[in-house]
Each structure stands twice: as structure tokens, then as C-alpha cells.
Amino acid sequence: MSVVTRTPAPLNRTRISLLEGKARYAPTLATVGLFLAMFAAGAVMYPGFLSGQVFLNLLVDNTFLIVLAVGMTFVILTGGIDLSVGSVVALSMMIAAALLQAGWNPVAVIALVLLTGATFGLLMGLVIQVFEIQPFIVTLAGLFLARGLCYVISVDSITVTDPFFTAMAQARIPLGGRMFISPGVVIALLVVALAFYVLHQTRFGRTVYAIGGGESSALLMGLAVPRTKVLVYGISGLCSAVAGVLFSFYSLSGYSLAATGLELDAIAAVVVGGTLLTGGYGYVLGSLAGVLILGIVQTFISYEGTLSSWWTRIVIGALLLAFILLQKLFSRKVTVT
Amino acid sequence: MNALLKHRLTWPVLALVLLLLLNQVFRADFLSVRLQDGHLYGSLIDILRNGAPTILIALGMTLVIASRGIDLSVGAVAAIAGAVSCTYIYTSPDPSSLQTAAVAVALAVVAGLVLGLWNGFLVSVVGIQPIIATLVLMTAGRGLAQLVTDGQIISVSNDSYQSIGAGFVLGLPISILIAAAAFLAAGLLTRRTALGTLIEAVGINPVASRLAGLNARTITMAVYVFSGLCAAVAGLMISSNVTAADANNAGLYIEMDAILAVVIGGTSLAGGRYSLVGTLIGALIIQTLTTTVYTLGIPPEVTLVFKALVVIIVCLLQSSRARTLLKQRRRPVTATSDVKVAI
Numbered sequence: 001m002s003v004v005t006r007t008p009a010p011l012n013r014t015r016i017s018l019l020e021g022k023a024r025y026a027p028t029l030a031t032v033g034l035f036l037a038m039f040a041a042g043a044v045m046y047p048g049f050l051s052g053q054v055f056l057n058l059l060v061d062n063t064f065l066i067v068l069a070v071g072m073t074f075v076i077l078t079g080g081i082d083l084s085v086g087s088v089v090a091l092s093m094m095i096a097a098a099l100l101q102a103g104w105n106p107v108a109v110i111a112l113v114l115l116t117g118a119t120f121g122l123l124m125g126l127v128i129q130v131f132e133i134q135p136f137i138v139t140l141a142g143l144f145l146a147r148g149l150c151y152v153i154s155v156d157s158i159t160v161t162d163p164f165f166t167a168m169a170q171a172r173i174p175l176g177g178r179m180f181i182s183p184g185v186v187i188a189l190l191v192v193a194l195a196f197y198v199l200h201q202t203r204f205g206r207t208v209y210a211i212g213g214g215e216s217s218a219l220l221m222g223l224a225v226p227r228t229k230v231l232v233y234g235i236s237g238l239c240s241a242v243a244g245v246l247f248s249f250y251s252l253s254g255y256s257l258a259a260t261g262l263e264l265d266a267i268a269a270v271v272v273g274g275t276l277l278t279g280g281y282g283y284v285l286g287s288l289a290g291v292l293i294l295g296i297v298q299t300f301i302s303y304e305g306t307l308s309s310w311w312t313r314i315v316i317g318a319l320l321l322a323f324i325l326l327q328k329l330f331s332r333k334v335t336v337t
Numbered sequence: 338m339n340a341l342l343k344h345r346l347t348w349p350v351l352a353l354v355l356l357l358l359l360n361q362v363f364r365a366d367f368l369s370v371r372l373q374d375g376h377l378y379g380s381l382i383d384i385l386r387n388g389a390p391t392i393l394i395a396l397g398m399t400l401v402i403a404s405r406g407i408d409l410s411v412g413a414v415a416a417i418a419g420a421v422s423c424t425y426i427y428t429s430p431d432p433s434s435l436q437t438a439a440v441a442v443a444l445a446v447v448a449g450l451v452l453g454l455w456n457g458f459l460v461s462v463v464g465i466q467p468i469i470a471t472l473v474l475m476t477a478g479r480g481l482a483q484l485v486t487d488g489q490i491i492s493v494s495n496d497s498y499q500s501i502g503a504g505f506v507l508g509l510p511i512s513i514l515i516a517a518a519a520f521l522a523a524g525l526l527t528r529r530t531a532l533g534t535l536i537e538a539v540g541i542n543p544v545a546s547r548l549a550g551l552n553a554r555t556i557t558m559a560v561y562v563f564s565g566l567c568a569a570v571a572g573l574m575i576s577s578n579v580t581a582a583d584a585n586n587a588g589l590y591i592e593m594d595a596i597l598a599v600v601i602g603g604t605s606l607a608g609g610r611y612s613l614v615g616t617l618i619g620a621l622i623i624q625t626l627t628t629t630v631y632t633l634g635i636p637p638e639v640t641l642v643f644k645a646l647v648v649i650i651v652c653l654l655q656s657s658r659a660r661t662l663l664k665q666r667r668r669p670v671t672a673t674s675d676v677k678v679a680i
Binding site: 081130131136137140141142144145148149151267271313314320325 | 407464468470475477480481483484487488593600606639640642645648655656658
């Protein structure tokens with residue numbers, strides 16, 4: 001994060017100067033602050049809102065979105081975007097459901113699903129890197145392809161009856177005081193912790209940030225830019241597959257139309273979480289906070305009762321806009337004096 | 338011959354012809370168009386009629402992409418336009434009159450213009466990247482459409498309104514005529530005046546074109562407004578064809594089809610050069626591809642796989658890196674640049 005100089009300099013020279021130093025935590029802190037404010041508002045407005053379980057349910061109901069947002073954070077940090085995640089989630093669910101129906105061992109199924117997701121992501125990354133095509137269009141093709149492959153597997157929905165999957169769906173881990181979480185939450189939080197470690201403690205993570213800060217500079221510094229760029233899409237694909245498995249635990253079925261538009265939620269969570277869409281700035285913990293905010297919006301709407309579900313989309317859109325404008329404010333061009 | 342091979346429309350046209358011939362092989366009456374009850378009927382007419390919304394949206398998308406932008410919100414705008422017009426007709430005191438239909442259409446068009454203005458404002462005035470700026474409306478748009486329809490699928494029965502998507506004039510479907518008129522208008526406006534060149538200039542380098550005295554901001558704004566207008570009219574066609582507004586599914590993934598059509602037509606996603614004729618052919622290829630899938634008896638949902646393959650192949654062909662790799666294999670020494678300047 002130290003280098004922000006870019007080759008075609010004059011305009012970009014001090015592009016993010018307002019985000020230097022401690023101020024770079026500002027967008028993420030704004031997200032956490034907003035979350036706390038919303039939770040407090042809920043506690044005042046509705047009886048029963050201020051409980052540990054309401055908070056834990058935000059995690060329980062959004063495990064797959066947390067994992068997706070983690071993968072998306074990697075991609076967006078490099079300045080890319082992955083539109084295929086929703087479709088890859090659906091594809092993972094379909095593969096899992098179809099193989100379980102055919103009597104496969106659940107562990108083998110999960111391994112195969114994760115492998116497929118990672119391979120799918122790596123292939124997209126390779127096309128992006130080797131042929132220099134915009135990530136947006138390649139992952140769009142990925143979106144089509146994965147969704148189409150779902151239909152190739154089955155047009156109808158497949159129910160999962162495997163004992164391991166149903167056990168995972170019903171399992172509750174008690175936390176005392178009648179509070180509980182699902183095994184999926186543990187997996188999702190492990191993914192977040194792992195991503196945090198990789199991004200902040202490894203050479204790979206530093207390279208991810210460096211690419212987002214300025215690809216040519218990163219290249220000139222001798223960093224492994226091409227390999228890292230391919231790998232982030234592989235990570236996003238792997239995360240999508242994990243999210244697909246978690247979604248299967250949650251819904252116990254495979255359906256070709258599942259998870260449509262989930263890529264938008266994932267991108268919104270990352271942006272609301274304070275990651276700059278131009279890359280280089282952001283934190284995976286911010287993305288977790290972003291998912292919690294999207295979750296609390298949904299909780300609000302279900303508590304309110306009179307508001308219909310479509311308000312969720314409108315509020316998410318408005319939040320997305322607000323945070324983009326906030327980013328704009330923080331990263332606005334400042335002339336050096 | 339060499340010039341013909343190098344012309345950028347040669348390959349799209351060839352692809353379209355091959356697809357049509359493939360259909361002819363599997364269904365002998367595919368290419369025949371017959372006159373029945375004073376209307377033209379046949380698979381070719383169906384392709385044109387079903388492709389009309391995609392053609393329209395792709396037209397708007399072409400100009401947006403030429404200015405180095407992208408408009409992801411077109412599907413949502415189409416859904417909002419359908420929702421606005423159908424809700425107006427549904428709640429009006431005289432739901433079947435021509436006047437009601439006219440007001441409904443006007444309302445939908447205004448909605449499209451306003452939403453286009455919103456996108457243009459975010460991109461050109463606020464300065465947000467186009468993908469992100471239009472993502473906001475893509476996310477919120479279907480919610481807005483559901484807000485308008487109150488979450489219901491609104492069915493209307495108004496003959497004048499229905500004719501937009503399903504009617505015929507002089508034997509031709511009205512939707513084709515609307516798309517053709519929009520195509521001609523866009524062509525004349527951008528190719529017979531300097532406007533097209535100005536849009537390309539903004540697409541190549543917004544800063545330089547501003548310094549050269551162009552009002553880059555207004556031009557950017559204008560292309561998004563045009564895209565919003567096209568999306569709204571396409572939304573009218575979609576909803577009038579089924580005489581209902583479906584906030585969730587109307588125009589779903591149509592932004593992808595439109596972008597695909599633009600890319601197939603040879604317009605560079607990096608901005609700066611565009612071809613309206615190419616877009617038209619691209620849109621027809623996509624619609625024919627969909628029809629081919631039906632003809633071959635493949636489940637229609639699998640079309641997505643074919644579309645994905647087409648996107649990948651076309652992008653690879655467009656990628657200068659892939660071309661260089663191919664050329665290197667054919668002739669080791671090459672000095673020619675692949676950058677084409679086309680107007």
C-alpha cells in the first residue's frame with residue numbers, strides 16, 4: 001500500500017492522498033459505525049431486537065454471502081471484478097445435489113465441488129491474464145457458462161437427502177444463554193480469518209494490494225503480478241464453491257435458478273465494507289461488516305412487517321451509492337501544494 | 338478479396354449466414370416467409386420480432402460503449418418502463434382506450450429518460466466508473482419496478498398497447514418497424530453529423546477531447562440518456578408482447594445479450610470505435626442462436642452455454658494478444674500493428 005504512483009502520472013499522482021496513514025481505515029470504520037448505529041436503532045425501535053441471537057442470525061443466514069464477499073474482496077483489491085460468483089454458487093449446488101443423488105460419498109462430493117470452483121476461477125483468470133481481456137467481460141461469460149451448465153445437469157430442482165448434509169443443515173452449536181450458531185458460521189469465519197492472514201501476513205497478500213495500487217509499478221518492482229492476478233480469480237472461484245456448499249447446507253437442494261443476482265450482493269457487501277473499487281485499498285473484515293449491514297437491512301424489513309421485501313434491493317442500491325460517493329470523497333484528486 | 342476478408346463485418350455476417358443455413362438444414366421450411374391474413378409469417382420474421390428489444394437495447398449500448406462506458410442497468414430500466422406503463426393502464430378509469438395507452442407509453446419513455454439522465458449524471462458529473470454507476474441502478478432497479486407494481490404481475494388488456502409488441506402494420510410487425518426507425522435515426526444522427534466522431538473522441542480520451550473543446554460531459558450524458566430511452570422502449574415491447582409487467586423477469590439478462598451483440602458486431606469494449614450495423618448483425622446472431630437451439634431440440638435454457646462460448650471466442654478473436662500469438666505462429670516476422678483506426 002506504500003506505492004501509489006502510476007505511469008501516466010500527472011492526474012493520478014496524489015490520487016488517494018486522503019487515504020494515507022490512519023485515514024485509510026476511515027471507510028471501513030464508517031461501515032462498522034453504520035452497523036452499530038443500525039443495530040442500536042433496531043434495539044430502540046423494536047422489542048426483542050437487542051439480543052445476541054438476532055446478531056448471530058445475521059451470521060447464520062448469510063454464511064454463503066460472507067464467503068463470497070471474501071473471494072470478491074481479493075478480486076476487487078487487484079482492481080478486477082468477478083460477475084460469475086452467483087452462477088458458480090448455483091453450479092456448485094447442482095453438482096453437489098446431482099452427485100449426492102447418484103449416491104456419492106459426501107466428502108468426495110464436497111472435494112470435487114471445491115476443485116471445480118477453483119478450476120473454473122483459475123481458467124477465467126488465465127483468459128483475463130493471457131489474452132488481456134477485461135475481467136468484466138470474461139467473468140460475464142463465466143456467469144453465462146456456469147448458469148448454462150446448471151441447466152445441462154438438470155432443469156428441475158434436485159432435493160438433497162444425504163444424511164451428512166441434512167445433519168449439517170440441522171446442527172446447532174450452542175453458545176450458552178440459549179444462543180446458537182450453525183456449523184456454516186464456523187466455516188465462514190474460518191474463511192475470513194484465513195483470508196485476513198493471507199492478505200496481511202503473506203507475500204501473496206502484499207502483491208494483491210500492490211497490483212491494485214498500480215499494476216505497472218508492481219510489475220517493475222519484480223512482483224509476481226501475472227501469477228497473482230490468475231490466483232485471485234481462482235480464490236474467488238474456490239470461495240464461490242465453498243459458498244455453494246454452505247448454501248446447500250442451508251437450502252438442502254440444488255436448483256438452476258438459485259443465487260441469481262448474488263454477485264450484486266457480494267459486490268455491494270465489499271463496497272459497503274470500504275474496499276475501493278479501483279483496487280488497492282480495503283479490508284476483508286470490512287467486507288464481513290458489509291455483509292452484516294446487508295443482513296441487518298433484511299432483518300429491519302422483516303421486523304417492520306409493513307415494508308415489502310423489494311425494499312431490500314432498493315436500500316442495498318442506495319447504500320451502494322452512498323458508499324461509492326463516500327469513496328469518491330475520500331479518494332478525490334488533490335493537487336499538491 | 339483480401340480487403341473483404343479484412344473487413345470487420347465479414348466474420349459476423351458469415352456467422353449469421355452459417356447459422357441460418359444450419360437451421361435450413363434441420364428444418365426445410367426455415368427460410369420461407371409466407372403471407373397469411375395480410376401478415377408476414379415465418380421463422381425469419383419471428384427472429385426479427387423477438388430480437389427487436391435486444392436490437393434496441395444494443396443500439397443504445399453501442400453508443401455508451403463507444404464512449405468507453407457500459408450500461409448494466411438496461412434490463413432493470415426495461416422492467417421499470419413496463420411496470421410504469423402497465424400499472425398506469427391497470428389503474429386508469431378507461432383501461433382499453435388508445436389515449437390511456439398513449440399516456441402509458443409517454444410515462445414509460447419519460448421514466449427511461451430520467452433513469453438514463455441519472456446514470457449519465459453519476460458517470461459524467463460525479464465521475465464514478467460506468468460499471469459501478471450503472472450497477473447501482475441494476476441493483477435497485479428491479480426493486481423500484483416491484484415497488485411500482487406492488488410486487489404483482491400486472492396484466493392489462495389494451496389492444497393499442499398490445500400492438501407495440503405484437504401488432505402488424507403493412508404486414509410487418511410493429512416492433513421491427515420501431516427498432517428499424519431507431520436504428521436509422523441513430524445511424525443518421527451519429528454518422529451523418531459529427532456526433533458519432535465526437536462520441537468516439539470521448540471514448541478514446543475524455544480529457545484530450547475536453548481540452549480540444551468538446552463538451553465531453555454533455556456527450557457522455559447524452560449517450561446514457563439515449564440508452565435509457567432505448568431500454569424503456571424495449572421494456573414497452575417486452576411487456577406489451579405478453580400484455581403484462583413482470584418486475585422480476587422482464588428483460589432479465591438482456592444487458593448481457595446487448596453487450597454480447599455489441600461485442601460480436603466489432604465495437605471495441607475499450608471505446609473509441611463502434612459499428613451500428615455490426616451491432617444489428619450481432620443482435621440478429623444472438624436471436625438466431627436462440628432459435629437454432631430450439632430448432633435442434635436442445636433444452637432452451639442451455640442457450641446460455643452457447644452464448645458463453647460465443648462471447649469467449651469473439652473476445653479471443655478481438656484480443657490483440659491472441660492475434661499476435663496466431664500471427665507469430667503463421668509468419669515469424671511481423672511488423673504490422675493491429676491497431677485499426679475506423680470511423
